[in-house]
Amino acid sequence: EVQxxxxxxxxxxxxxxxxxxxxxxxxxFATYWIAWVRQMPGKGLEWMGSIYPADFETRYSPSFQGxxxxxxxxxxxxxxxxxxxLKASDTAIYYCARQETSVGHNYFDxxxxxxxxxxxx
Amino acid sequence: HSALTQPASVSGSPGQSxxxxxxxxxxxxxxxxxxxxxxxxxxKAPKLMIYDVSNRPSGVSxxxxxxxxxxxxxxxxxxxxxxxxxxxxxxxxxxxSPIVVFGGGTKLTVL
Numbered sequence: 001e002v003q004x005x006x007x008x009x010x011x012x013x014x015x016x017x018x019x020x021x022x023x024x025x026x027x028x029f030a031t032y033w034i035a036w037v038r039q040m041p042g043k044g045l046e047w048m049g050s051i052y053p054a055d056f057e058t059r060y061s062p063s064f065q066g067x068x069x070x071x072x073x074x075x076x077x078x079x080x081x082x083x084x085x086l087k088a089s090d091t092a093i094y095y096c097a098r099q100e101t102s103v104g105h106n107y108f109d110x111x112x113x114x115x116x117x118x119x120x121x
Numbered sequence: 122h123s124a125l126t127q128p129a130s131v132s133g134s135p136g137q138s139x140x141x142x143x144x145x146x147x148x149x150x151x152x153x154x155x156x157x158x159x160x161x162x163x164x165k166a167p168k169l170m171i172y173d174v175s176n177r178p179s180g181v182s183x184x185x186x187x188x189x190x191x192x193x194x195x196x197x198x199x200x201x202x203x204x205x206x207x208x209x210x211x212x213x214x215x216x217x218s219p220i221v222v223f224g225g226g227t228k229l230t231v232l
Binding site: 035037044045046047050059061062063095097100104105106107108109110111112113114 | 154223225
């Protein structure tokens with residue numbers, strides 16, 4: 001059974017750093033892109049970026065380029081989303097999702113449970 | 122401002138059918154058969170309902186169907202049930218950055 005399990009909720013202060021995780025199981029982790037998707041309170045879904053663990057190729061949305069870092073560790077089947085200096089506007093739920101991109105396909109078939117990040121002074 | 126345009130809300134009575142539209146451009150919805158639809162209940166993660174315009178993942182009810190005409194994709198839910206009440210999001214691959222775009226979401230109310 002494919003599963004993506006994310007790390008727990010975080011409460012941080014503005015200016016602090018943070019790294020949240022997403023552990024995949026039930027499939028060959030390296031061979032599927034993993035995406036990160038933001039959902040701000042009461043708002044819709046926004047694609048932040050994706051990483052291909054096999055070669056660590058990473059693609060970012062222009063809205064998030066330079067604001068976050070997406071990485072992965074193949075040895076433990078885990079993807080990460082990292083901030084160096086959080087802002088209050090980073091308060092949101094962050095989802096990871098497995099991205100199917102084989103020829104003729106492009107969609108998110110499995111999702112993590114979400115990680116709530118609260119940034120407040 | 123979302124890249125894909127969806128109605129903010131739709132409603133229907135149990136047993137009826139509803140359709141949610143998702144309008145993009147020739148760079149995304151109109152240019153590729155990579156439209157997908159996601160259902161999200163309050164406090165839950167999104168769930169894939171339709172992929173590649175009109176395909177249903179295993180386990181998704183055949184009451185859900187997808188289609189596309191030009192730059193507009195549609196999700197139709199037939200035989201509405203109370204459990205269908207949720208937010209629905211469309212998504213598409215885009216040839217312009219960002220390469221993945223979502224619609225703003227549609228709240229479905231089952232009356």
